[in-house]
Amino acid sequence: MASLDLSRDVVTLTADLVDIASESQQEQEIADAVEAALTPLAHLEVVRDQHSIVARTSLGRDERVVIAGHLDTVPANANLPSRLDGDVLWGLGSCDMKGGVAVALRTAATVPEPTRDVTYVFYEAEEIAAEFNGLGRLARERPDLLAADFAILMEPSNAQVEAGCQGTMRVDVVTRGERAHSARSWNGVNAIHAASDVLARLTSYEPRQVTIDGMLYREGMNAVGISGGVAGNVIPDEARVSVNYRFAPDRSESEALAHVRDLFDGYELVVTDSAPGALPGLDRPAAAAFIEAIGVDVAPKFGWTDVAQFSQLGVPAVNYGPGDPLYAHKADEHVPVAHLTAVEEALTRWLTR
Amino acid sequence: MASLDLSRDVVTLTADLVDIASESQQEQEIADAVEAALTPLAHLEVVRDQHSIVARTSLGRDERVVIAGHLDTVPANANLPSRLDGDVLWGLGSCDMKGGVAVALRTAATVPEPTRDVTYVFYEAEEIAAEFNGLGRLARERPDLLAADFAILMEPSNAQVEAGCQGTMRVDVVTRGERAHSARSWNGVNAIHAASDVLARLTSYEPRQVTIDGMLYREGMNAVGISGGVAGNVIPDEARVSVNYRFAPDRSESEALAHVRDLFDGYELVVTDSAPGALPGLDRPAAAAFIEAIGVDVAPKFGWTDVAQFSQLGVPAVNYGPGDPLYAHKADEHVPVAHLTAVEEALTRWLTR
Numbered sequence: 001m002a003s004l005d006l007s008r009d010v011v012t013l014t015a016d017l018v019d020i021a022s023e024s025q026q027e028q029e030i031a032d033a034v035e036a037a038l039t040p041l042a043h044l045e046v047v048r049d050q051h052s053i054v055a056r057t058s059l060g061r062d063e064r065v066v067i068a069g070h071l072d073t074v075p076a077n078a079n080l081p082s083r084l085d086g087d088v089l090w091g092l093g094s095c096d097m098k099g100g101v102a103v104a105l106r107t108a109a110t111v112p113e114p115t116r117d118v119t120y121v122f123y124e125a126e127e128i129a130a131e132f133n134g135l136g137r138l139a140r141e142r143p144d145l146l147a148a149d150f151a152i153l154m155e156p157s158n159a160q161v162e163a164g165c166q167g168t169m170r171v172d173v174v175t176r177g178e179r180a181h182s183a184r185s186w187n188g189v190n191a192i193h194a195a196s197d198v199l200a201r202l203t204s205y206e207p208r209q210v211t212i213d214g215m216l217y218r219e220g221m222n223a224v225g226i227s228g229g230v231a232g233n234v235i236p237d238e239a240r241v242s243v244n245y246r247f248a249p250d251r252s253e254s255e256a257l258a259h260v261r262d263l264f265d266g267y268e269l270v271v272t273d274s275a276p277g278a279l280p281g282l283d284r285p286a287a288a289a290f291i292e293a294i295g296v297d298v299a300p301k302f303g304w305t306d307v308a309q310f311s312q313l314g315v316p317a318v319n320y321g322p323g324d325p326l327y328a329h330k331a332d333e334h335v336p337v338a339h340l341t342a343v344e345e346a347l348t349r350w351l352t353r
Numbered sequence: 354m355a356s357l358d359l360s361r362d363v364v365t366l367t368a369d370l371v372d373i374a375s376e377s378q379q380e381q382e383i384a385d386a387v388e389a390a391l392t393p394l395a396h397l398e399v400v401r402d403q404h405s406i407v408a409r410t411s412l413g414r415d416e417r418v419v420i421a422g423h424l425d426t427v428p429a430n431a432n433l434p435s436r437l438d439g440d441v442l443w444g445l446g447s448c449d450m451k452g453g454v455a456v457a458l459r460t461a462a463t464v465p466e467p468t469r470d471v472t473y474v475f476y477e478a479e480e481i482a483a484e485f486n487g488l489g490r491l492a493r494e495r496p497d498l499l500a501a502d503f504a505i506l507m508e509p510s511n512a513q514v515e516a517g518c519q520g521t522m523r524v525d526v527v528t529r530g531e532r533a534h535s536a537r538s539w540n541g542v543n544a545i546h547a548a549s550d551v552l553a554r555l556t557s558y559e560p561r562q563v564t565i566d567g568m569l570y571r572e573g574m575n576a577v578g579i580s581g582g583v584a585g586n587v588i589p590d591e592a593r594v595s596v597n598y599r600f601a602p603d604r605s606e607s608e609a610l611a612h613v614r615d616l617f618d619g620y621e622l623v624v625t626d627s628a629p630g631a632l633p634g635l636d637r638p639a640a641a642a643f644i645e646a647i648g649v650d651v652a653p654k655f656g657w658t659d660v661a662q663f664s665q666l667g668v669p670a671v672n673y674g675p676g677d678p679l680y681a682h683k684a685d686e687h688v689p690v691a692h693l694t695a696v697e698e699a700l701t702r703w704l705t706r
Contacts, residue, residue, distance in 0.1 A: 166536060170585055182597045183519060183656040185573035192576035196556045199549030220538035223545035224589060225582030232523055232577050232597060244535045244585060303536040
């Protein structure tokens with residue numbers, strides 16, 4: 001069985017985590033190793049839920065914070081095992097997000113008496129369909145374990161704080177026509193031609209920009225798929241444009257859908273996917289104190305992350321972790337050593353001052 | 354082995370042909386039966402080429418005509434065996450085009466001394482990719498067997514004469530963009546949005562109408578397929594609109610392509626399919642004499658048929674056969690008895706007067 005030595009430096013620990021393969025739904029070995037490393041620590045109460053681990057201090061502090069990271073990765077892409085080259089650590093999951101997990105494990109081990117009570121959460125199955133997500137399961141079945149004043153999700157964010165996240169919705173806009181042989185096209189109605197107006201509305205659409213807690217969120221309304229056609233000699237009777245709306249977190253899912261319905265007024269719509277955004281919550285005392293203590297830049301988060309799950313639980317949350325998210329899911333995934341040490345140093349400082 | 358009795362009436366003969374299953378590339382049995390029925394006729398010289406049969410009179414007439422039909426059908430669709438119900442014969446291939454084949458076989462048997470020399474052609478594999486087409490193979494390898502002053506293709510045409518045929522061309526119009534995460538769409542260029550202009554050009558396109566030999570040909574320019582999209586969270590970098598141009602037979606394939614290039618000026622085009630049209634050729638003496646003798650209406654042919662192959666050989670050709678082409682390839686395929694008897698009567702009259 002793989003084992004983790006939390007007394008090693010954060011770079012070595014990240015490399016050791018990378019070298020425990022943990023593609024989604026194959027997290028048993030890494031969860032066993034994390035559980036085995038945390039259980040001996042007397043200041044932590046460790047709870048395991050399937051392949052997710054929760055470890056909590058109970059010092060009676062005024063405030064409780066969650067520090068969370070997922071243990072799984074996307075499938076390998078010829079990027080295992082890990083390789084340290086100068087000031088960069090390469091390998092699957094080094095960026096997304098075993099670097100963040102390593103920082104959290106280090107903090108769990110080295111800060112036995114944090115100035116805020118801490119709930120560490122290491123969870124499974126973030127990279128696949130939401131129904132498997134370990135954090136989601138905890139939120140549904142053990143919300144008591146996630147209760148907190150503030151949450152830090154250690155997703156890669158260039159060692160900067162990214163606050164909130166935008167919501168995302170996918171909708172099929174359907175056009176209909178009438179089939180006919182294409183040699184006698186005047187007997188039919190071309191559903192692909194009818195999609196011309198749908199694309200025209202998208203092309204002339206001006207995405208909203210909105211400032212929340214001082215940060216500028218930029219929305220987006222984009223066709224991410226289009227399909228139609230029966231055969232090379234048939235006027236098609238149906239076409240579908242799959243539209244992805246990324247909406248700022250001041251809009252609820254139902255407001256977002258109303259906006260999409262308004263834009264495509266007159267068309268048949270099928271909602272295929274929807275997830276709410278999360279407000280940055282930087283006006284909440286716990287969040288403001290964190291930002292001030294960490295002393296780094298704060299930017300809006302555009303991509304959807306699990307901070308939205310905390311938001312649904314009423315817990316303000318930010319993304320803060322080592323690694324550039326542009327390298328997540330890429331063959332050349334890597335994390336700068338400087339990010340690992342900077343984030344560890346800042347978190348430790350915040351939990352000890 | 355199935356056998357055909359050419360002394361039976363044309364309706365019975367059509368039913369017997371329907372009951373010899375002959376899906377494309379399974380024509381051996383029907384070709385054997387046709388060859389066996391024609392070989393005893395002393396006035397015909399019979400040549401077999403794979404599963405295509407050519408039978409010719411050689412009476413030294415001033416004029417030679419081809420009368421042709423394909424032996425294959427599309428796959429069965431719960432429409433076998435044949436069924437005669439009142440004045441309609443039902444079954445796979447009854448319309449497309451065993452009714453026409455039955456008429457030609459009857460004429461071959463009952464008119465031993467036609468006033469024009471006749472080349473009967475019964476060929477395989479018309480319903481599948483052009484490379485297998487038996488008429489095409491004869492045109493390439495035995496053009497001498499197809500030499501004639503005029504050709505009648507007995508494709509279903511409601512017992513009317515349909516002259517010439519339109520050409521057909523399929524072109525993919527490709528738009529390109531740049532991928533990006535859809536949460537940061539401003540970093541990419543959306544290729545599906547770029548297709549908006551392609552569809553707009555199609556929607557505002559006014560198809561040409563042209564009169565040739567007194568008949569009005571209506572062209573068509575239609576999207577028959579559209580595709581694009583990488584994943585639900587990715588700005589797509591490519592989209593393809595498959596456009597089918599049906600062009601009047603006064604335009605060559607290269608003229609048709611120039612017209613398409615002009616319409617989609619500025620876009621990348623990929624030609625995926627192209628077949629020339631066929632001029633009606635009603636100004637040619639043999640054709641004019643046929644029209645006059647048959648005494649039925651003449652209409653332009655919009656769909657592409659093998660008359661274009663004769664046109665390429667310099668032989669004017671028309672479609673003239675029993676059955677409504679709208680029922681070709683349908684489960685409820687059928688042919689009216691009145692069409693079978695009318696076409697047999699007219700052809701016989703033309704060949705004996």
